[in-house]
Amino acid sequence: MKALVSLGASTLDRIAALGRATAILTGALFAKPTPMKSFPLVLKQIYVVGVQSLLIILVSGLFIGMVMALQAYTVLVSYGAEDSLGPMVALSLLRELGPVVTALLFAGRAGSALTAEIGLMKATEQLSSLEMMAIDPLRRVIAPRFWAGVISMPLLAIIFSTVGILGGHAVGVDWLGVDSGSYWSIMQATVEFNQDVVNGIIKSLVFAFVVTWIAVFKGYDAVPTSEGISKATTQTVVHSSLAILGLDFVLTALMFGTY
Amino acid sequence: MNDLVTIDNLHFSRGDRTIYEGISLNIPKGKTVAVMGPSGIGKTTLLRLIGGQLKPDSGDILFKGQSIPSMSRTSLYKARRQMSMLFQSGALFTDMSVFDNVAFPLREHTNLSESLIRLMVLMKLQSVGLRGAADLMPSELSGGMARRAALARAIALDPELILYDEPFAGQDPISMGVLVKLIKELNDALNLTSVVVTHDVTEVMSIADYVYILADKHIIGSGTPQEIKQSESELVQQFLHGQADGPVPFHFPANTLEDELLLTGGTK
Numbered sequence: 296m297k298a299l300v301s302l303g304a305s306t307l308d309r310i311a312a313l314g315r316a317t318a319i320l321t322g323a324l325f326a327k328p329t330p331m332k333s334f335p336l337v338l339k340q341i342y343v344v345g346v347q348s349l350l351i352i353l354v355s356g357l358f359i360g361m362v363m364a365l366q367a368y369t370v371l372v373s374y375g376a377e378d379s380l381g382p383m384v385a386l387s388l389l390r391e392l393g394p395v396v397t398a399l400l401f402a403g404r405a406g407s408a409l410t411a412e413i414g415l416m417k418a419t420e421q422l423s424s425l426e427m428m429a430i431d432p433l434r435r436v437i438a439p440r441f442w443a444g445v446i447s448m449p450l451l452a453i454i455f456s457t458v459g460i461l462g463g464h465a466v467g468v469d470w471l472g473v474d475s476g477s478y479w480s481i482m483q484a485t486v487e488f489n490q491d492v493v494n495g496i497i498k499s500l501v502f503a504f505v506v507t508w509i510a511v512f513k514g515y516d517a518v519p520t521s522e523g524i525s526k527a528t529t530q531t532v533v534h535s536s537l538a539i540l541g542l543d544f545v546l547t548a549l550m551f552g553t554y
Numbered sequence: 555m556n557d558l559v560t561i562d563n564l565h566f567s568r569g570d571r572t573i574y575e576g577i578s579l580n581i582p583k584g585k586t587v588a589v590m591g592p593s594g595i596g597k598t599t600l601l602r603l604i605g606g607q608l609k610p611d612s613g614d615i616l617f618k619g620q621s622i623p624s625m626s627r628t629s630l631y632k633a634r635r636q637m638s639m640l641f642q643s644g645a646l647f648t649d650m651s652v653f654d655n656v657a658f659p660l661r662e663h664t665n666l667s668e669s670l671i672r673l674m675v676l677m678k679l680q681s682v683g684l685r686g687a688a689d690l691m692p693s694e695l696s697g698g699m700a701r702r703a704a705l706a707r708a709i710a711l712d713p714e715l716i717l718y719d720e721p722f723a724g725q726d727p728i729s730m731g732v733l734v735k736l737i738k739e740l741n742d743a744l745n746l747t748s749v750v751v752t753h754d755v756t757e758v759m760s761i762a763d764y765v766y767i768l769a770d771k772h773i774i775g776s777g778t779p780q781e782i783k784q785s786e787s788e789l790v791q792q793f794l795h796g797q798a799d800g801p802v803p804f805h806f807p808a809n810t811l812e813d814e815l816l817l818t819g820g821t822k
Contacts, residue, residue: 332662424645427605428659429634435662 316512319433323441323511326434336439337446344405344440345447349454351404352397356455359392360384360462368471380473381482384463385456389486389495390551393456395543398502401448402535406510409440410531413514414524422515437511444507445500452499494550501542506535557616558583558715558747559604564613566596566603573599575771576613581715586741586748588758591768592793597751598642600768601717604749605639606630617715635663637715642723644704646692652679652703653688659710678706682736698729702736709740715747716740722754730754734761755794759783767793 367383413436416422425432460482467473486492510531517527559581566574573596581587591597602608604615606622615622617633625633646655656675660666666674679685682702692700701721708716721737722730738761741748752758759765759779767775767782767790775782775790782790792800808814 419648420641420643420645421647423602423607424639424641426607427634427637427639428662429631430659430662431631 312516315516316508319437319512319515320441320508322431322433323438326431326438329434333434333439336435337442340439340443341447344401344409344443345451348401348404348447348451351400352451352455353458355396355400356393356458357462359396359455360388360459361466363387363392363459364463364466364471368467368473377467377471377473378477378481380463380467381478381480382485384467385460385482385486386491388456388459388463389491390498391543391547393452393459394495394499394502395539397448397452397455397499398506398539399536401444401451401503402506402510402539403532405444405447406506406531406535407528409444409507409510410514410517410528411524413437413440413511414517414519414527417515417517418519418521418524432515437515441507441511444510445503448503448506449496449499452495456495498543498546498550501546502539505538505542509535509538556583557581558618559749560614560616561600561604562614562616564603564615565611566599566608566613567611568599572771574610577768577771577773579766579773579776581747581749582764583747584741584745585763586737586750586761588750588752588762588765589768590751590753590755590758590765590793593753595768595770597753597768598719601639601719601749601751604717605634605637635711636713637717638708638711638713639717640701640704640708640719640721642720644692644697644700646695646700646704646707648692650692651688652684652690652692652695652706655692655703656707656710659707663711674710675706678710679703681709681740682706683732696729698725698732701725701729701733705733705736705740709744709746712744713746715749718748718750718752720752721750722752722757730757737761755796769793
């Protein structure tokens with residue numbers, strides 16, 4: 296009986312949290328737009344969450360591309376199919392690894408920072424003081440961060456895939472001796488713009504929406520103590536990662552599944 | 555009566571805990587009103603109720619004759635432009651300099667030119683004695699300076715009502731003296747109405763026109779500082795003189811010590 300009660304209570308808690316998250320999202324999305332004031336704020340946040348995440352994205356992209364090429368080559372060469380290295384690397388990155396790994400890195404690097412920042416603003420009464428100044432914190436604090444995340448992540452994913460393909464080229468062509476012409480030309484012939492590139496960007500947009508939403512919500516909803524903020528930051532990374540991997544399966548099934 | 559804020563038979567509870575059981579108070583225009591009481595009694599909650607950040611269970615809060623709890627969001631935001639609140643922590647925005655903090659409400663709510671904003675900000679900072687600190691970041695300020703900077707920000711839009719949340723808490727005697735002087739001077743010079751929530755008895759008694767003492771969910775005493783000092787209520791006297799035990803007991807409610815010790819001794 297007790298177990299049943301606590302199951303019910305935690306279910307209700309979760310539903311209530313979902314409600315609060317939706318309220319924050321709609322409040323941020325449909326806040327009265329003031330382009331002259333919002334634009335510089337969004338720009339600043341793109342710098343913070345996007346530009347400052349560039350290094351980790353570039354380095355990870357490069358190494359993942361290199362590892363991919365190395366792994367794929369050892370398998371392909373035993374079938375004499377090493378010419379297919381280009382499309383192999385490109386398709387894996389564009390369809391799968393680019394959006395997913397970028398989103399995971401973004402959740403760890405920028406998502407946790409967003410949660411901690413907003414949580415601390417709450418703990419130090421900065422959000423309350425905005426409200427008392429008749430300024431909606433959803434419009435002033437949440438909305439710019441949300442939009443910056445949604446704009447930045449797809450761009451980061453594209454950069455990730457590009458660097459990865461170059462890394463694959465470095466290992467496959469320059470080191471292992473795959474023909475450079477076939478690396479590029481078979482890639483060009485195989486990769487379709489709509490099917491592969493656009494679908495990858497759509498995936499990335501969905502991840503961006505979910506990860507940034509989780510990050511700003513966890514910060515805004517954090518218990519304003521040091522313990523509460525540390526818990527919220529952890530939850531951002533855990534929930535985002537699970538959401539990314541779960542959604543990736545659903546999206547892949549919808550986009551590439553043949554059934 | 556010419557009251558800026560009227561609180562009428564206010565009931566408020568948080569979870570299972572009742573905070574107020576039918577309190578009523580008036581805040582006359584142009585006066586400094588102090589609300590005192592022991593810690594944890596919900597004094598800050600009262601300010602949040604006046605500011606419309608919390609909604610009462612029942613009862614009414616009138617600001618210039620309009621009911622705050624039943625206002626629409628738009629008119630609540632309009633009303634909030636005429637009031638401001640000095641938070642206990644100051645709540646300065648940590649990513650902006652002192653100057654930008656004070657300029658913030660002006661930039662958000664007015665279309666004044668930057669040169670005019672600069673002029674106004676410097677005047678506000680001058681009035682709290684921090685013009686020289688305009689370019690510092692909040693993290694470089696001492697606690698007292700941060701509170702003064704926050705005060706400059708609070709008066710940036712020339713509000714009619716300022717709500718002070720524990721303005722003297724954790725201040726050294728000098729910055730306490732500075733804040734007392736500032737609250738008094740600003741109230742007189744700008745024709746403000748001030749509500750000071752505090753438990754620093756001597757400081758606030760020296761500047762308040764009227765005092766309310768809150769304890770145990772009710773208002774237990776009210777009057778001018780003179781009247782309060784002569785109050786016959788034991789509770790008021792305990793509070794004013796800082797006695798450790800009295801109507802407000804020293805011990806948090808608990809089982810008797812004997813029971814508790816025997817109980818732990820018996821089960822283990």
